Amino acid sequence: MLDKVETEDLKDLMADMGRRARAAGQVLGLAPTEQKNAALREMAKAVRASATDILTGNARDIEAMKANGQTAAFLDRGTLDISRIEAIAQALEAIVELPDPVGGVLAAWDRPNGLKIERVRTPLGIIGVIYESRPNVTADAGALCLKAGNAVILRGGSDTINSNRALHAALRQGLKAAGLPEDAIQVVPVTDRAAVGEMLQGLNGNLDVIVPRGGKSLVARVQADARVPVFAHLEGLVHIYVDKAADVEKAAAIVVNSKLRRTGICGALETLLVNREVAQSHLPAILKALQDAGCEVRGDATVQAIGEGIVAATEEDWRTEYLDKILAVKVVADQAEAMAHIAEYGSGHTDCILTEDAKAAALFLATVDSAIVLHNASTQFADGGEFGMGAEIGIATGRMHARGPVGVEQLTSFKYQVRGEGQTRS
Amino acid sequence: MLDKVETEDLKDLMADMGRRARAAGQVLGLAPTEQKNAALREMAKAVRASATDILTGNARDIEAMKANGQTAAFLDRGTLDISRIEAIAQALEAIVELPDPVGGVLAAWDRPNGLKIERVRTPLGIIGVIYESRPNVTADAGALCLKAGNAVILRGGSDTINSNRALHAALRQGLKAAGLPEDAIQVVPVTDRAAVGEMLQGLNGNLDVIVPRGGKSLVARVQADARVPVFAHLEGLVHIYVDKAADVEKAAAIVVNSKLRRTGICGALETLLVNREVAQSHLPAILKALQDAGCEVRGDATVQAIGEGIVAATEEDWRTEYLDKILAVKVVADQAEAMAHIAEYGSGHTDCILTEDAKAAALFLATVDSAIVLHNASTQFADGGEFGMGAEIGIATGRMHARGPVGVEQLTSFKYQVRGEGQTRS
Numbered sequence: 001m002l003d004k005v006e007t008e009d010l011k012d013l014m015a016d017m018g019r020r021a022r023a024a025g026q027v028l029g030l031a032p033t034e035q036k037n038a039a040l041r042e043m044a045k046a047v048r049a050s051a052t053d054i055l056t057g058n059a060r061d062i063e064a065m066k067a068n069g070q071t072a073a074f075l076d077r078g079t080l081d082i083s084r085i086e087a088i089a090q091a092l093e094a095i096v097e098l099p100d101p102v103g104g105v106l107a108a109w110d111r112p113n114g115l116k117i118e119r120v121r122t123p124l125g126i127i128g129v130i131y132e133s134r135p136n137v138t139a140d141a142g143a144l145c146l147k148a149g150n151a152v153i154l155r156g157g158s159d160t161i162n163s164n165r166a167l168h169a170a171l172r173q174g175l176k177a178a179g180l181p182e183d184a185i186q187v188v189p190v191t192d193r194a195a196v197g198e199m200l201q202g203l204n205g206n207l208d209v210i211v212p213r214g215g216k217s218l219v220a221r222v223q224a225d226a227r228v229p230v231f232a233h234l235e236g237l238v239h240i241y242v243d244k245a246a247d248v249e250k251a252a253a254i255v256v257n258s259k260l261r262r263t264g265i266c267g268a269l270e271t272l273l274v275n276r277e278v279a280q281s282h283l284p285a286i287l288k289a290l291q292d293a294g295c296e297v298r299g300d301a302t303v304q305a306i307g308e309g310i311v312a313a314t315e316e317d318w319r320t321e322y323l324d325k326i327l328a329v330k331v332v333a334d335q336a337e338a339m340a341h342i343a344e345y346g347s348g349h350t351d352c353i354l355t356e357d358a359k360a361a362a363l364f365l366a367t368v369d370s371a372i373v374l375h376n377a378s379t380q381f382a383d384g385g386e387f388g389m390g391a392e393i394g395i396a397t398g399r400m401h402a403r404g405p406v407g408v409e410q411l412t413s414f415k416y417q418v419r420g421e422g423q424t425r426s
Numbered sequence: 427m428l429d430k431v432e433t434e435d436l437k438d439l440m441a442d443m444g445r446r447a448r449a450a451g452q453v454l455g456l457a458p459t460e461q462k463n464a465a466l467r468e469m470a471k472a473v474r475a476s477a478t479d480i481l482t483g484n485a486r487d488i489e490a491m492k493a494n495g496q497t498a499a500f501l502d503r504g505t506l507d508i509s510r511i512e513a514i515a516q517a518l519e520a521i522v523e524l525p526d527p528v529g530g531v532l533a534a535w536d537r538p539n540g541l542k543i544e545r546v547r548t549p550l551g552i553i554g555v556i557y558e559s560r561p562n563v564t565a566d567a568g569a570l571c572l573k574a575g576n577a578v579i580l581r582g583g584s585d586t587i588n589s590n591r592a593l594h595a596a597l598r599q600g601l602k603a604a605g606l607p608e609d610a611i612q613v614v615p616v617t618d619r620a621a622v623g624e625m626l627q628g629l630n631g632n633l634d635v636i637v638p639r640g641g642k643s644l645v646a647r648v649q650a651d652a653r654v655p656v657f658a659h660l661e662g663l664v665h666i667y668v669d670k671a672a673d674v675e676k677a678a679a680i681v682v683n684s685k686l687r688r689t690g691i692c693g694a695l696e697t698l699l700v701n702r703e704v705a706q707s708h709l710p711a712i713l714k715a716l717q718d719a720g721c722e723v724r725g726d727a728t729v730q731a732i733g734e735g736i737v738a739a740t741e742e743d744w745r746t747e748y749l750d751k752i753l754a755v756k757v758v759a760d761q762a763e764a765m766a767h768i769a770e771y772g773s774g775h776t777d778c779i780l781t782e783d784a785k786a787a788a789l790f791l792a793t794v795d796s797a798i799v800l801h802n803a804s805t806q807f808a809d810g811g812e813f814g815m816g817a818e819i820g821i822a823t824g825r826m827h828a829r830g831p832v833g834v835e836q837l838t839s840f841k842y843q844v845r846g847e848g849q850t851r852s
Contacts, residue, residue: 026769030793103792111814115803122795125825208825229655229826250848257850343452365843366529367456369548377541377846386851387842388537399551399634399839400655401827413825416813417791420803422676424683425812 007194014198017153017186018206021126024183025151029123033100035178040143043174044092047139050170051085057162058135065133065159078133078160088139088167091391095143098390101409102149116419121412123149125208128199129393130222132214133157138167141211142185144393146175148411151184153207155199157214158191165189202228211393211406216321231406233371233397235321236266237347238379241338241364242286243355244277250376251282251354252289255327258352258379260293264323266395267350267372267382271318272329273338279306279331287329295325302331318345335360339367346370348397350382371397371404433620440624443579443612444632447552450609451577455549459526461604466569469600470518473565476596477511483588484561491559491585504559504586514565514593517817521569524816527835528575542845547838549575551634554625555819556648558640559583564593567637568611570819572601574837577610579633581625583640584617591615628654637819637832642747657832659797659823661747662692662775664805667764667790668712669781670703676802677708677780678715684778684805686719690749692821693776693798693808697744698755699764705732705757713755721751728757744771761786765793772796774823776808797823797830 028036047054058080065075106119127150129141138154145152156164168187175182188195199207200222209229212222219232240258242251258269274283279302287307290297297303298313310329317328318341332338335353342351352374353364361375372382384392384405392405402410454462473480484506491501532545553576555567564580571578582590594613601608614621625633626648635655638648645658666684668677684695700709705728713733716723723729724739736755743754744767758764761779768777778800779790787801798808810818810831818831828836 026795029795109814111812115807115812117813122825247848253850254848261851361845365845369452369455370841372842372844374844375846376848377844378850380851381541381844381846381849386537386541387543388535399548403839404842413829415796416798416830418798418800418803418807419787419791420801420807422673422680422802423807424679424804425687425806 010190010192010194011198013190014188014195015204015206017188018126018203020183021151021153021186022206024181025123025126025149027181028146028151028184029102029149031149031180035180036100036147036149037096039146039175039178039180040092040096042177043139043143043171044089046170046173046177047085047089047092047167050166051082053169054080054085054163054166055082057166058160060162061160068159070159074133078135078163080135080163084136088136091136091140092143095147095391098147098408100147101412106414113423114421115423118417119414120417122415124411124413125150126206127152127411128155128207128210128228129153130155130196130199130210130212130214130218131157132218133159134213135160135163135167137213138164138187139171140391141213141393142171144391144408145411146184148408150411151186153186153188153199155188155195161191197225200226200228213394229400231394231396231398231402231410233266233347233349233395235347236268236349236382237271237319237321237345238267238269238350238352238382239271239273239342239346240269240352240354240379241332241335241342242272242274242278242282243335243353243357243360244275245357245360246275246278246282246354247356248278248282248285252286254352254354254376254378255286256289256293259290259295259327260325261378261380263325265380267379268323269327269379270321271345272327273332273341274329275335275338276302276331276333283307290327295327297327297329299329300331303329321347335364339364342368342370349395350374350379352377352379371395436616436618436620437624439616440614440621441630441632443614444552444629446609447577447579447612448632450607451549451552451575453607454572454577454610455528455575457575457606461606462526462573462575463522465572465600465604465606466518466522467600468603469565469569469597470515472596472599472603473511473515473518473593476592476599477508479595480506480511480589480592481508483592484586486588487586494585496585500559504561504589506561506589510562514562517562517566518569521573521817521834524573524834526573527838532840539849540847541849544843545840546843548841550837550839551576552632553578553837554581554633554636555579556581556622556625556636556638556640556644557583558644559585560639561586561589561593563639564590564613565597566817567639567819568597570817570834571837572610574834576837577612579612579614579625581614581621587617623651626652626654639820655826657820657822657824657828657836659692659773659775659821661773662694662808662821663697663745663747663771663773664693664695664776664778664808665697665699665768665772666695666778666780666805667758667761667768668698668700668704668708669761669779669783669786670701671783671786672701672704672708672780673782674704674708674711678711680778680780680802680804681712682715682719685716685721685753686751687804687806689751691806693805694749695753695805696747697771698753699758699767700755701761701764702728702757702759709733716753721753723753723755725755726757729755747773761790765790768794768796775821776800776805778803778805797821
């Protein structure tokens with residue numbers, strides 16, 4: 001329970017966590033599904049039984065956060081109560097229901113010489129999760145990694161260190177009760193920021209991927225400095241393009257839902273692009289629906305001429321992920337201009353076309369280089385749960401390994417299993 | 427045709443190559459299969475038509491290599507003649523026959539709300555290939571990347587720069603003839619080593635993955651310094667474990683083939699582990715077969731007692747990828763010791779069990795954490811062509827994205843295409 005340690009001690013501590021994670025991962029990678037599920041159930045039980053300890057730890061964190069003058073929103077994210085603890089336990093139980101990806105056969109084929117080749121899912125290895133002050137991530141991320149057979153090293157925000165420690169104690173109880181190594185889920189026990197630096201360096205090969213969960217500055221730092229692969233998105237600068245063949249009623253409903261259902265999530269709409277041919281016919285209804293729902297609209301000159309009370313959009317607006325009740329709106333000459341705008345300003349997260357023209361939709365879905373491309377549906381569906389993938393550890397915009405929602409399947413690798421009957425190569 | 431440029435000029439040159447690759451990649455990613463195949467056929471045609479230019483360039487390279495006192499093996503790898511040029515052209519044509527991975531649907535499912543979700547293959551982006559003095563890699567790697575819709579930046583060994591330039595001119599002709607951007611395949615035009623450094627830094631986000639092709643020191647440098655993902659293997663320290671239930675005749679044949687068919691490839695056997703229970707019964711035949719074929723054997727005390735003319739193996743032998751007619755042989759107490767030895771000394775490339783016991787085989791294939799695990803077959807099958815994957819750009823031992831042979835499918839990413847009919851999220 002150290003809050004500050006010497007540099008060399010910290011290096012040793014982190015290196016040791018990496019080694020213990022690798023050893024635990026080797027056991028975990030071979031653990032049968034039922035044993036992992038038993039651990040998840042035992043973890044849920046232990047979380048419920050430890051509610052008092054968890055709330056006590058959380059109370060200490062809240063006190064410190066208040067003393068540090070944190071915002072109300074920050075405090076809310078960091079606060080636990082009995083119903084949030086129950087939600088954490090239920091989330092653990094929900095992961096029991098997900099299919100175990102490990103051992104799944106991704107492809108199988110026979111060769112003319114009789115060799116039987118299978119591409120089989122394996123755990124990815126050791127996952128590092130660096131997150132800000134949401135204690136539930138401790139349980140959610142730990143459980144998701146466990147289900148995929150991975151060991152995990154969790155480094156939560158220092159503001160919730162006591163909550164995380166108490167939750168972690170419950171997770172360890174669950175692992176122990178199911179006969180799995182307690183080191184399968186480790187929490188960095190110090191708040192020293194240098195621990196993050198050690199993780200970014202890869203713990204001497206004992207960290208295979210890092211998942212940052214938090215604000216843009218955290219993700220940017222991890223992406224810039226990590227020497228190991230990162231599953232993340234920097235931001236969700238999400239576009240909808242209203243094509244000339246868009247249905248106006250669908251468009252208004254989808255735009256309002258995409259922007260306003262929840263403004264703070266990465267799949268929330270940030271920029272609306274409207275084909276000039278339907279600006280007069282479609283924009284009034286869309287703008288009215290947005291403004292009636294309390295959304296500020298910032299538009300180019302054409303949008304300002306069509307609507308009322310529209311703030312003039314600047315170059316900066318096309319680059320801004322508001323995460324708020326504000327929408328930037330631009331009229332474009334055609335679909336090509338819309339796609340060029342998305343290529344220049346988009347973040348490769350989620351983009352959408354609204355059209356009744358199947359060809360225009362197909363061109364958009366093929367061309368726009370984003371993890372998720374939608375046709376005639378709300379961008380708020382950009383979510384592992386909505387995709388039917390179960391819980392997700394985040395959404396990735398990189399092109400390597402995992403792209404889009406990162407669920408239990410994306411936390412796996414694979415190997416080739418080749419079975420012969422004595423074949424030699426000529 | 428610069429051989430040495432100022433640092434700032436080099437930075438600009440490489441950054442510009444990256445930008446041009448991204449622009450070319452955007453066109454290439456949408457190019458229909460037939461257009462890419464037409465380019466490959468035109469490239470083959472142009473290579474044949476440019477044979478004189480290519481041989482002239484190669485003659486200059488050979489002269490310089492001789493002046494630099496390169497070894498005969500090095501010279502052989504770098505030398506082209508008319509039959510090797512024809513082989514390069516035929517390899518280009520062979521890639522026409524591979525299925526186009528781009529646009530392939532990896533998974534498709536419907537959600538209860540009617541959303542139709544597809545995971546669709548896309549190009550990976552921009553591939554950087556850093557290789558030593560084998561001019562054929564210029565064409566092979568360029569073509570494989572092209573087929574998967576990727577732009578490629580090739581940095582060949584300075585010893586074959588003139589051969590590579592002449593080959594590259596032919597590839598560009600083929601691209602142009604098919605109406606594809608010539609920047610789809612670029613060759614770094616300078617021999618300055620700092621160009622590699624720029625590639626390792628990622629060309630400002632315009633390089634998505636690096637594939638090193640060459641000796642261990644090249645791969646080690648790329649793995650240590652690259653700020654972008656790397657598809658590679660450092661070495662193939664390949665093991666065969668002869669289980670107590672192994673068939674002796676199969677064992678002798680597979681061991682000899684695995685070691686000696688070609689000793690210089692990464693799938694060649696380097697260490698043989700033999701279960702103590704069958705050391706007396708199986709080892710004499712295996713050792714005789716190896717020695718009759720001219721293989722030096724280095725063994726532990728038990729092996730030395732069983733065979734004749736066995737050199738004593740040292741700790742260093744268990745760590746050595748000989749790539750030569752030498753084999754290290756160790757007797758182990760049981761399968762667990764064999765798997766522990768592989769976990770400690772192996773390189774995660776290819777490992778094999780010989781046994782008639784299905785349970786022992788299943789345990790080995792599940793437990794050993796290597797890209798390729800084999801049962802009762804020669805380790806020399808560790809090859810994309812032998813797997814039926816067509817040409818490969820290399821074999822990767824990392825756990826991220828591509829593992830095992832890296833063929834045209836492994837050079838792709840994916841996106842989610844989601845089709846709705848007006849759905850909003852509640």
